[in-house]
Amino acid sequence: MPNYSDKPTIIFDMDGTLLDLAYDDFIWNHLFPIRYAETHHCTLEQSHRTLSEFHQEHNHTLNWYSSRFWSAKVKVDVLAMQIEHKHKVAKRNGCLAILQYLKENDYPIWLATNADVASLTFKLKETGIAEYFDVIVSSETLGHAKEFNGFWQKLQELHPFDVNNCYFIDDTEKVLNSAKQFGIQNLYSIQQPSSAKEARKTCNYPMLDVLTDLISILKNSEELKKYA
16 A cells, blocks of 8 residues: 555545536536426526526535435436436546546545535546545535535544645635635645636636646645755
8 A cells, every 4th residue: 555644635626627517517507407498398598597596595505416406306307417418528638647647656636526426426437537536525425515614524534634735626716715714725726617618817726727737736845845
């Protein structure tokens, strides 16, 4: 087994970080309203309005990320809808390269996602990235979304890690704020979570353009430690 004592734990988000958020944008912002309108025999405009109200009510809660919740709420099998278009799931530029580099250099690699277990399972199967991770957690199993301190407390309880020797990469600022409040020191966002949208120009956290940009950051940190 590799010795992780001097290696920082690298924690990745999944959707919008390792995987292209264009898939989720297509599912939830385009296809979901169409399927709701078809199911409830309403106009697309009415569908968007109704779903917008539901989204505002449940935004950033566990329900927001739950396929099971939305299926019961709107009478549309959203997991089947996602799997129907699983061929659209795509890895972001540099995804495999960064995971391979970290694995070869004995970094502990974790995946911490708000995706529910069902969505997580089929995406891992579709992308084949599960083999790289030492720890994989869904907020559904921890009982708290990543936007809340309870997630990090539970994660720390189940899988202890040093907040001072850890890197967390996520595309959602509210999640990064939560991680910061918990004490994680090295926080990075993603410049272009979705290939279907323009890259971000500003963020309150340093942004990675390509995931492999993290390699130079880690190497620089290791060099600084030598002279600390």
